[in-house]
Amino acid sequence: MSRKRLQKSADAPATVRTVAALAGVSIASASRVLNGIGGSTETVRRVREAAARVGYVPNAIARSLQARRTGLLALAVADIGNPVYVEMMRAIEEVAKRADYQLLVHATGADPEGETALLEGLARRYVDGMILSPLRIGDGHLTALGRSPVPVTVVGQLPDDAPFDNVRADSHGGVLLAIEHLADTGRKRIAFVNGAPDTLPGAARMTAYRAALTAVGLPYEEELVEIGDFQYAQGRAAAARLLARARPDAIFCANDLIAAGALHELLAGGLRVPQDVALVGMDDTALAEMSFPQISSVSLGAAERGRLAADLMLSRLENPQLAPRRETVAPTLTVRASSEVTL
Amino acid sequence: MSRKRLQKSADAPATVRTVAALAGVSIASASRVLNGIGGSTETVRRVREAAARVGYVPNAIARSLQARRTGLLALAVADIGNPVYVEMMRAIEEVAKRADYQLLVHATGADPEGETALLEGLARRYVDGMILSPLRIGDGHLTALGRSPVPVTVVGQLPDDAPFDNVRADSHGGVLLAIEHLADTGRKRIAFVNGAPDTLPGAARMTAYRAALTAVGLPYEEELVEIGDFQYAQGRAAAARLLARARPDAIFCANDLIAAGALHELLAGGLRVPQDVALVGMDDTALAEMSFPQISSVSLGAAERGRLAADLMLSRLENPQLAPRRETVAPTLTVRASSEVTL
Incomplete structure (x- = not known):
């Protein structure tokens, strides 16, 4: 359509809302098409036809820019x-x-x-x-x-x-799943390697660990708790500190990166996993499956x-x-x- | 500044280029600020002042939308x-x-x-x-x-x-580094587990593997080559097929995911890494470092x-x-x- 026609119809300004209604699409879709951001072939066709029919003009583009549907x-x-x-x-x-x-x-x-x-x-x-x-x-x-x-x-x-x-x-419920599983398989000294306890996940997992021990009737032992961050290297160092002073029969880790670090320390120390020490991680990432032995893990979805x-x-x-x-x-x-x- | 002033100056239209020059910033920066996408506090201040001084108007925003600097x-x-x-x-x-x-x-x-x-x-x-x-x-x-x-x-x-x-x-040079290293440590039967050979990386790594064997004076043996894709599961299955028919003293893998799969198969088969079979991966990702034993790997940067x-x-x-x-x-x-x- 010609520039002249566009300018003529601008006296009765068409908004993106008008275009969307005529095209039978949502305002968001119309706006995306008019801003050149995209849409399905059919949507683009309908919006452009509608814009042409109501004489939607660049000024209106500027207006829609203020409404700012960005896609x-x-x-x-x-x-x-x-x-x-x-x-x-x-x-x-x-x-x-x-x-x-x-x-x-x-x-x-x-x-x-x-x-x-x-x-x-x-x-x-x-x-x-x-x-x-x-x-x-x-x-x-x-x-x-x-x-x-x-x-x-x-x-x-x-x-x-x-x-x-x-x-x-539900990290509380997730921690409980892990601890119940370990208790069910006969583990009595279930250690915990946490990430930074001043983060939301760290704080929540610590509280949940203590509550879960109580739920399965095991005592909380301070020497069985270590803290790193949520990364592999610090998790591994924390597991090393834990194993230097205590002999757990299971380790629950606040994520899979920490669990991979703990696995490394256990195997390097000549401990068999799971015969000597069972291991459970959290987040159920590909890493849990790619480790050897493969690591049990709680998914928080x-x-x-x-x-x-x-x-x-x-x-x-x-x-x-x-x-x-x-x-x-x-x-x-x-x-x-x-x-x-x-x- | 008032709407009136803006409209008055629009007769001598100011472009984003004018604004940028006056503000002493790049056209891209000026455009980003004028499109509301951002910039440092100082840039935003200077661009807005410049826009105000030259009377940059919404029509000009529409123009800049056509020039489409999106940030x-x-x-x-x-x-x-x-x-x-x-x-x-x-x-x-x-x-x-x-x-x-x-x-x-x-x-x-x-x-x-x-x-x-x-x-x-x-x-x-x-x-x-x-x-x-x-x-x-x-x-x-x-x-x-x-x-x-x-x-x-x-x-x-x-x-x-x-x-x-x-x-x-330079995957060719990267493969050569791996094969030279394995040959230097006395390995004679260096297997290769590749990803899909119809991909650019797969094709390049295959050619490079053959060339590298020649460079270190080792023969190419078809039974020492297996193909999966560039993922863990297929890499592991490919390593299993390889180990079922051949006994390499080293395995070079086309990436670390494949190497993690090969490590799994080696250890599950009771082979010691590196005493029985040495292993080198490619890409040098965190996974190489998080495996046990840690996996040597070529980084392609x-x-x-x-x-x-x-x-x-x-x-x-x-x-x-x-x-x-x-x-x-x-x-x-x-x-x-x-x-x-x-x-």
């Missing part, structure tokens, strides 16, 4: 190298892609100030929404969440009264949490008036060679 | 879960972030049609440039690369005469390739007239417990 979702995770986040990221990407959203990934390095800055950056509306998985949640996060002009879904432990969409893992977070985000983008929702994903335990012998 | 770079890799790509992604993200670009990550699933579609999608200019790391490069890729209106940097083996920025690994690709992209965005450049990253070998015994 982008951000995912902010502590560490894009962590297999848990990779799983979560893949699941989110899959859901987002089906809804024609592109995923923009931020690695925050678990820095609370960086995370808060990211949330504050949402004021620029460079994305339509953000899925945030922080290791710690502080007051800074909550304030920034409250100010965000675009929806944020938090994957992690938000305070119960925080009015934001929230997907949680990272992929499922990602899928749910993306679903919550998409529903909210469709209907911003929804009440905040919270979903909790149930843990599962996969028993492998590292713990399958009963004493 | 986004895309990274398309076969598999965001592969540790090699994670390393590359981290390095690219770091460089991009310093230049104030956000990274948008696509997982292509190594599907050549999907990759071609992504390249064709660049016609929509939803990003300022793309870094693509395909497993195979076909004619479809080259045609789509030639048509792209935004720069694409390819990490991988482009044909020598392809006029695109290209960062290559994934992080360095990512950094270089991002650097090439940023230079080209600054100066689109540059001649196509090609960089090759040198391989390195890290010797660990899995091959440190000399026969």
Whole structure:
């Protein structure tokens, strides 16, 4: 259509809403097409035809730029190298892609100030929404969440009264699965190698470990607890410290990276796994399966949490008036060679 | 400043170039600020002041939308879960972030049609440039690369005469490092477990393995070669087939996932690593270090390739007239417990 026609119809300005209604697509889809970000062939065709019919003009593009439907979702995770986040990221990407959203990934390095800055950056509306998985949640996060002009879904432990969409893992139930399994196979001295206890996962797993011991009728012994971080090297060093002073018959580790480090120390020390010491990790990543012996591990459903977070985000983008929702994903335990012998 | 003032100055239209010059920042930076995508506090301040002074108006925003500086770079890799790509992604993200670009990550699933579609999608200019790391490069890729209106940097083996920025690994040199090391430690029957030989890495590593054997004066024996894919499970199955029919004194694997699978089969079969069979992997990922025994591995410099690709992209965005450049990253070998015994 000619430039002249475009300018003529601009007197009765057509909005993206008009175009979307005429094309029979959502406002988000129409906006993505009009912003040149994409859509299915059929959507693009219908939106362009509708835009042509109502004389949607560049000024309207500028208007829609202010409304800023970007077709982008951000995912902010502590560490894009962590297999848990990779799983979560893949699941989110899959859901987002089906809804024609592109995923923009931020690695925050678990820095609370960086995370808060990211949330504050949402004021620029460079994305339509953000899925945030922080290791710690502080007051800074909550304030920034409250100010965000675009929806944020938090994957992690938000305070119960925080009015934001929230997907949680049940790490308490997951730890209980591991400890019950070890107790069921006759283990009496179940050690625990934790990550940093001042992180949400670290604090939750510590509390859960003590509660689980009580649940299975075993005493809590301080010498059986060691702390590293959630990485391999520190986990391995923590396991070395533990084994230098105590002789557990099982080790439960707060994630699979720590478990791989503990396995290394056990085997290097001439201990047989699982005959001498059984081993259970957490997160059930590919690493658990790729170790020898393969490591039993509790899954907190990272992929499922990602899928749910993306679903919550998409529903909210469709209907911003929804009440905040919270979903909790149930843990599962996969028993492998590292713990399958009963004493 | 008032709406009135804006409209008055619009008669002498100010472009993003005018604003950038007045603010003393690059056009890309000015564009990002004007599009609400971001910039440092100082940049934002200067650009906004300059925009106000020259009376940069929403029509100009629409114009800049046509010029489409998005402040986004895309990274398309076969598999965001592969540790090699994670390393590359981290390095690219770091460089991009310093230049104030956000990274948008696509997982292509190594599907050549999907990759071609992504390249064709660049016609929509939803990003300022793309870094693509395909497993195979076909004619479809080259045609789509030639048509792209935004720069694409390819990490991988482009044909020598392809006029695109290209960062290559030296897998040939990397394989030679591994085979020389194994030969130096007295190994005579060095097996090879490859990934899919119809991929660029698979084909290159196969050719390099034969050439390296010749270089160290060892014969090529067909029974010492097995093929899986580049994943753990298939690599492990391939190693099992190999060990069922032959008795190598060393196994070189085309990546660390395959090497972890081979290690599993060796240990499960009661073979000692490295006393009976030495093992060397490729890519030098965290997995090599997290295995027990730790696996020697050749690095093809994934992080360095990512950094270089991002650097090439940023230079080209600054100066689109540059001649196509090609960089090759040198391989390195890290010797660990899995091959440190000399026969």
